[in-house]
Amino acid sequence: MEYNIAVVKGDGIGPEIVSEAMLVLDKVGEKFGHKFHFQEVLAGGCSIDKNGIPLTDETIEICKNADSVLLGAVGGPKWDDVPSAKRPEKALLGLRAALGLFVNLRPAQMHKALADACPIKPEIIGDGFDILVCRELTGDVYFGKHYRRESDKGWGETGADDMNYSVYEVERIGRRAFEMAMKRNKKVCSVDKANVLETSRVWRETMHRIKDEYPEVEYTDMYVDNCAMQLVRNPGQFDVIVTGNLFGDILSDEASMITGSIGMLPSASMNESGKGMYEPIHGSAPDIAGKGIANPIATILSCAMMLRYSFGLKDEADAIETAVENVLNAGHRTADIAAKGEKVLSTSEMGALIREQL
Numbered sequence: 175m176e177y178n179i180a181v182v183k184g185d186g187i188g189p190e191i192v193s194e195a196m197l198v199l200d201k202v203g204e205k206f207g208h209k210f211h212f213q214e215v216l217a218g219g220c221s222i223d224k225n226g227i228p229l230t231d232e233t234i235e236i237c238k239n240a241d242s243v244l245l246g247a248v249g250g251p252k253w254d255d256v257p258s259a260k261r262p263e264k265a266l267l268g269l270r271a272a273l274g275l276f277v278n279l280r281p282a283q284m285h286k287a288l289a290d291a292c293p294i295k296p297e298i299i300g301d302g303f304d305i306l307v308c309r310e311l312t313g314d315v316y317f318g319k320h321y322r323r324e325s326d327k328g329w330g331e332t333g334a335d336d337m338n339y340s341v342y343e344v345e346r347i348g349r350r351a352f353e354m355a356m357k358r359n360k361k362v363c364s365v366d367k368a369n370v371l372e373t374s375r376v377w378r379e380t381m382h383r384i385k386d387e388y389p390e391v392e393y394t395d396m397y398v399d400n401c402a403m404q405l406v407r408n409p410g411q412f413d414v415i416v417t418g419n420l421f422g423d424i425l426s427d428e429a430s431m432i433t434g435s436i437g438m439l440p441s442a443s444m445n446e447s448g449k450g451m452y453e454p455i456h457g458s459a460p461d462i463a464g465k466g467i468a469n470p471i472a473t474i475l476s477c478a479m480m481l482r483y484s485f486g487l488k489d490e491a492d493a494i495e496t497a498v499e500n501v502l503n504a505g506h507r508t509a510d511i512a513a514k515g516e517k518v519l520s521t522s523e524m525g526a527l528i529r530e531q532l
């Protein structure tokens with residue numbers, strides 16, 4: 175089969191990690207008899223530099239018309255002072271909205287070989303953990319009105335961001351979370367801040383209404399502050415965590431670190447018709463950009479999610495995941511997951527070793 179993939183390398187380490195992932199897809203194509211056609215497009219800071227705006231209509235059209243989208247990361251200090259409506263991150267939010275990508279799946283699994291890179295004590299980790307953060311991606315405070323006004327207390331200029339969730343949006347993500355749980359360990363933990371936020375009260379009431387449609391699933395509610403704590407106290411208690419855009423963003427970065435590094439976590443963002451955008455959960459890592467030391471595994475595993483979820487290529491997805499596992503089991507490490515004194519691989523050396531396993 176032939177597949178058209180729009181590629182948004184983006185900024186910072188984006189081009190370094192995405193190039194490795196594209197080579198992995200080429201290798202999978204060779205092995206399994208597929209052809210992946212890549213069309214590179216600009217979004218984020220690099221688009222601001224070339225076009226004056228972070229996201230052009232052309233990029234949106236190419237991404238909409240492709241079978242799938244592979245994205246690295248956008249943003250960086252170079253563009254920190256551009257007006258907020260034109261920041262690189264607006265490209266990401268714009269693409270998510272334009273493609274209707276309401277669900278963002280972020281799996282955080284313990285790779286046994288990386289136990290040493292996990293900052294939590296082995297007796298707490300026990301047999302490991304396998305968490306799926308199911309984050310709502312096109313609502314919440316990220317898509318509310320952002321504005322400034324004068325403080326009515328005379329405290330000067332005040333920033334304000336509207337946080338919203340409608341019943342429709344919660345039902346849509348909630349059902350997706352229950353469906354994912356049915357294919358896994360049949361547990362859903364819904365995370366909110368219903369003790370304070372009206373948005374969260376609508377979230378919780380809606381989740382309680384739909385949970386009865388899935389009687390086999392064990393359902394719990396948890397406040398987000400408690401969840402942040404429980405993720406390090408006992409990560410093994412979780413199966414699917416369903417939550418809003420902001421809480422999911424923060425909790426998935428935290429969940430990534432207990433796997434060893436944020437450089438390990440892939441993600442899949444999908445719309446109602448299964449169209450997807452696949453990206454690592456991390457950002458453009460300006461502190462290490464251009465040094466060739468970023469971990470490409472999150473992006474490579476995002477390609478596995480693309481093959482599985484958008485193209486239905488299960489064996490091909492498994493092959494990538496097994497190749498990554500083999501490389502980790504053989505003790506190969508990039509800087510972020512290496513123990514003191516361990517040999518450290520570059521981005522391209524890690525990519526090459528993974529391809530050798532395919």
Ligand SMILES: NC(=O)C1=CN([C@@H]2O[C@H](COP(=O)(O)OP(=O)(O)OC[C@H]3O[C@@H](n4cnc5c(N)ncnc54)[C@H](O)[C@@H]3O)[C@@H](O)[C@H]2O)C=CC1
Nearest residue numbers: 247248249250436437456457458459460461462468469510
């Ligand atoms: N999806 C996206 O495009 C995202 C973009 N961003 C943007 O990225 C820029 C930097 O944001 P930060 O808060 O620094 O988050 P970040 O995720 O880029 O980096 C946080 C820390 O993790 C490290 N790190 C990240 N990815 C890594 C990898 N693959 N291998 C090894 N180490 C890695 C970085 O070196 C840094 O020390 C900002 O402009 C931010 O807005 C942030 C998150 C997501």
Ligand SMILES: CC(C)CC(=O)C(=O)O
Nearest residue numbers: 263266267423455456457
């Ligand atoms: C850069 C933000 C818009 C989003 C983010 O941090 C994320 O999706 O992980």
Ligand SMILES: [Mg+2]
Nearest residue numbers: 423424427455
């Ligand atoms: Mg984030």
